[in-house]
Structure formats: C-alpha cells, structure tokens
Amino acid sequence: MININILKPTSSNFQTYLYIGSALIFIGIFDVFLRSFFNINYLTFLPDSLNLFFPLIIGLVGLQMIRLEYSGNRIVDKINQNINNNSFNAGLTLIIIFLTLLVIPPALDWMILEATISGDTKEACVATEGACWTYIKVWFRRFMYGMYPNDFHWRINTAFIVLIAFAFVGYFMRGKLKNYITFYYAILYPIIAFIIINFLISGGSFGLEWVETNAWGGLSLTFIVSFFGLIFCFPLGMILALGRRSELPIIKYISIGYIEFWRGVPLITVLFMSSVMFPMFLPSDAFVDKLIRVIAAIILFEAAYVAEVIRGGLQALPRGQYDAAKSLGMGYWKMQIFVILPQALKLVIPGIANTFLALVKDTPLIFVVGLSEVVGMLQMAKTNPKWLGYAMEGYIFASILFWAICYAMSKYSQYLELKYKTER
C-alpha cells in the first residue's frame, strides 16, 4: 500500500524523515536569524510574499516531517509532545521563535549595545541611538528619595533599616513572649514605625532638621505609603468582615454599607475627596498633613477590599467549627480569635496578597494630591528641560522596579500559602 501523504513519516523510514525535517527547520530558522542579525536575505530571487513566508512554510514542512508518536528518539518525542503536536501548534511555535529572533537584535542594540551610561549630562547620550541610562543614573537619587534634601538621605536609609530590624523581632520571640507576637505586630509595631518615621524622616527634634512631607517622594514614599496602608487596612478589614457576618442587624448593615460604598468608587475620587473635600469636614483651625490624609484614604479604601476577601474565608469554614467552639463554652471573641480567624485567614492568603499588591500598585495615584513617588518623579524628570526625550528609559526602569517588588510579594505569598497549608 502506498502512503499517499508523503509528509507523513512511519516508524520504518523515520530516520530519513528526521534528517530531512531537521534540515528544513534549521534552514527556516537560520534564514530568519540571518535576516534579523545580519540583515542578509539570500532569497531575494523569490517573489516578495513568498520570500517573506519562506521560513514559515519550510519550517512547517520540516515539523510535519518529524511528527511521529513514539518515534524512539527521546528528544524528538519531547519536541513533538510539547511544541509540535499538530499543524496549528507547529505554526504558532514557529511564529513565536521567529518573532523572538526578530525582536532580539533591535532590543539588544537599544538596551545594551548602543546604550550609554557614562557621563553626567545629556551630552553623553546625544551621539548614540540607544537607550540613555545616564538619565537614570543622574536621576537615581531623585527616583529613590524624591525632593528630600541630598544630605539627609541617610535618615531615610536608617529609618528603613531600623524598621526592617524591628520587623524581624517576632522571629526571636520564644517561649512565653510568643503569646504576645500578635499584639506586637498589630499594635506595638505600627506605633514604633510611626515614631521612627516621625522623628527620623520628618525630623524637627533631636537636632534633626524638619523636612516637610511635600519634599518626600520617590520609592521611599511608595514604601512608606504602602507600609502604613498594609499595616492598618488589615485589622480594619478584619473587623469589617466580622461585622458583615455578625448577627446583630445594625452592625451588619453598617458594615455592608461601608464595604459597598468604598468598593463602588474609584480610588482617584477618594483621593480627590481627601484633598479637596476633607478639609471642609474638619474644624477650621485643625490641620492634618497631606500625606496622613492620603494614607488614611488609602487605608479606608483598601480595608473594604480586604474585608471582602476575609469574608470569603469566613464563609468557606464549615458550620461545625463554630458549633464546636461554642460547645466548648467559648464566647464570641474567643471563638473568632482562636478558632475561626486563624483558619479563615489561612484560606485567603492568596486573596489578601492580591489586595496588598493592588495597594502597592495604587500608590502612584497619590499624584492627584501633588505627592510624587516613583512615577510622579518620572513625570517631573521627563519635563525637565535639560532631560527632554528620555521618557522611555524612565518608564522601563520604573516598570522593572515595580515588577520586581510585586513579583517578590506574590512569590512570598505563595510560600506562605504552602507553609500554612493544612490538610482537611
């Protein structure tokens, strides 16, 4: 019987097919490689459209020729399983490989080969076509610390180092002290953090010069805003979630109203409110700092989201847990703190991590009230007459920065999820 489809290999003639097929695939990839890296096209004798699609066609034929189940060759089997299981997938595979090959040379050129990082002025970048990392280098301190005076940057650094050190105290609490670990993180630590930031970064006493919050900015401001946001929105959200699940009608409906209200409005209008409307609601002689107003707005806003996430966890617990706790004679708070919440929170670690990520990603919005963290500083640097035209570099830098922070956070949440996973 004659095999009609000459492109279909059988186990008997597979060796021949394998050689021809791989040669064809290699030709296809090599053609694209030459075109993109060396700008050589040795197929100009072909008509235009054929010339363009030649590598794709020849690659498809090649992949078709090596597609055979249980060929006996382990590498080929793996290729067939993963990137070559039918013609459609083979085509997509080739397109992705070709696109990567086409994108790499210009991207590499722009980002590394032709880029400059030397020098301190714009003149260093004028000659090249590539990226101007000098811009990032010169503005680096501004991106990190905002308009905070250069001489005092050590204050921010020290404050953060001390804060991190205090955050690790929990690991060294052993024995009897361990009972107070929640108390420490929920109440004591925020107070310590506020005192440190107030005295070190804000200054005004102990011989440290006062720096007003308008000058704060850059990545350090992102950290400060997200730090206080994270610390405070969590307990508030927990209380709201419990309130929404409460059997007492007034508490329940107030919680529902609160949660639905904040979830229904965009953060940007909340910040608008905190900046233009909130001063109207205070006694005329009272003054609340802009930064505190913004952080309070973010906390109130994100707490509603945290509450919804925690409510999901509370709802997922079987009734038996409540009944068991009650039958042991536990009161409401005892039951919540020792039985319900530990289990519920464990369940919703991914959700809480997502909310926290959203909070960190929302910090750039504080530009609305005139505070500028990293993205705000970028906007400022971009419009600086001495450094016009390097917006792209700045955005790439900030994207990588935020991506790294958020990626690290999500990886940490996955680790926590695994760590606290219990079998039911």
Added chain:
Amino acid sequence: MNLRIKSIIPQLLTLLFVVAVIGFFTINAQLNMEERGIDFGYGFLNQESSFDVQFSLIEYDGSHSYAKAYLVGLLNTILVSVLGIIFCTIIGVIVGIARLSPNYLIRNTAAWYVEFFRNVPLLLQIFFWYYAALRALPLPENTEPLFGVTYLTVKGYYIPRLIWENFDILIYSILAAIISIIFIRNYARKLQEEKGQQLPVLLISVGLLLIFPGITFITGMVQLDVSLPVLKQLSKTSFIYAEGISVPPELIALVLALSLYTATFVAECVRAGIQGISKGQKEAAASVGLTPNQILKLVIMPQALRIIIPPTTNQYLNLTKNSSLAAAIAYPDLVLVFAGTALMQTGRAIEIVSITMLTYLTLSLSISILMNWYNKKIAIKEK
C-alpha cells in the same frame, strides 16, 4: 434579658459612633461653609460652564451648562469603558486559553504576559503608552496609511467617517432579523423536544442577520457614504487629517493600557473557569454520544461560564473605575471634566465630589445587583 442587653449594647455603641462621626463632619462642614460664605446647593448645574472640552461625543461648548459638561464627561467615561471591556475580553479569552495550550512556548509566552502586565501599576502603563510609545509615531504628513484608508499618527488615529442615509431603516431591519431569530429558536427547541430533529440555528441566525440589512442596501433604501481622511494643512508646519473621524491619542493610550492590564485578570478568570471543570464531565458527555461541538456547547461552556462570568464582571467594574485614571493624561472623562475643571471653576467641592462618587457608585451597584441576580439564576439548583 441578659442576652438581649448583650446584643443591644454593641449595636448602640456602633450606631452612636457612626452618628457622632457623621455629625461631627456635618457640623464642621456647615461652619466652614458659613465662614467662607458658600451655600450648599446644586443650582450651579444650570449655570453656564464657560470651558471647552477637547473631545466630546455630543455637541458641547462653553456656552452650555455644567450639567451638560457632566454628561460629556460621563459619556467619555462610558466610551473608554466599553472599548476597554471589548478589547480586554478578546485578549483575555485568547490569553486564558493560550495558558492552557499543550504547546510549551505558547503557554509560557502567555504566562509571561500575565505576570508582567499585572505586576506593573496601571498608571505607569498609561504613561508609557501615552508619553513614550505613542509619541514615537510619525507626524501626519509623513504617515503611511494603515489598511489603506486609516492613518495612525502622533496626533491621533484618523479613520474614515461613515455617512448613513436612512440609518433608522437599517436599525429596523436588524430588529426584524433579531425578532425572527427568536421565533426560529423557539421553533427549533420545540422541534428538538418533540421530534428530536435539530435545525442549524446558528447558521440560520447569521444568515438572517446578513440578509435583512442586505435587502435594504440592495433596494436602495439605505445608502452608505464613506468620507476618507484627507491631509489638510493648518499652517506652514502643522498638518492634520480632516473629513474623517479622529481618535485622540489619549483615548488610544487609555484603551490600550486598560485593556492590556485588565486582560491579564480576565485571562486568569477564563483559565480558572476552564480548569474548574472536571475531566469526567467531558468523558461522560462523550460517552452518551455527544459530538465534540455539542460537548463544548452543551456541557463545558455552561459550566465554565458559571465560574468565569462573576469574577470577570468584577474585572469589568474595576476597568470602569480604573478609567478614572484618564485624568492623568488629560483625557476628558468624568473625573477630569467634572471633578477637575468644573470643581476648580465653581469651588463646590462637596457637591461635585459627591455627584462624581455617586455616579460611580450607581454604576457599580447596579452592575453588582444585576450580577447577583444572574448568579442566583444560573446557580446549580440542589435539592
């Protein structure tokens, strides 16, 4: 008795606290407004606004009222949201399916796309598209046409304007097609239930939708004219394309950023929905003799959609709320036009911010009420 007091006291305390906070704010607000000589009221909405808006879907200029300015902003917000929702659904579904592809490269490309775009702040992405990517486009006079008749330039995207004649007849014909499709569907269901016969309903529906409007064209009742964008010189160095519709770069940047960002979340919803269906369902369906198409249509999709739709709607809501970031690149949406310019001019912070928040609140709450209703309707009815 003891129990009742125990349950009343915390409620009373909470109520007192809430009332006290609200009362404190209201009294202060009244005092402050008296001090500054502002009276509370929404009468300013009828006053002349005397500011222009760059991009508006309805006719508007400075001589119209603040209420009209509000409408302009609202329509612009809705425009961005609708466009963003359409594109993010398309991208999200493709990427979500790609994440489950057997192809290693496709799967990982999709995963990288999701990992990257969801971890970068939306505001940064909007800035990137608007200030970096779109600024690299050519000037109108140097632009090569895209698809022959459209021009993507640094000043915006110029597309042909469609000029309809007797547009209403076309609408009626489409309505007629839809009504007849509903009848045919009912008939097909009846046929299926009574005799077990199946009609190609989808084919007939598409056919009807094409034929009915087609007839109106052929008979000449409806006519369509296209006015192409034409290069026009404004001054010595400044060119634009006239005659067509110009889509401002702010809108493009906003829709791009919103849809690429939200699509990552939609993709995750789609993936979760498809993964949430056990293999047994597919096998069971195959074993009772359904064809692959029927399995997808009758068994997989109804169940997957039950998982996919609620979180996806949530993402649509997020997109709508996020569209308020438009203010950052001066796209005239509700926040910029109303809570920005109008507030600056009138100084009525409380009224304007409350109207803006209420608008978003109404939008969100009505969609979530709709969603809850839908959820109840499609929930698996257990005994």
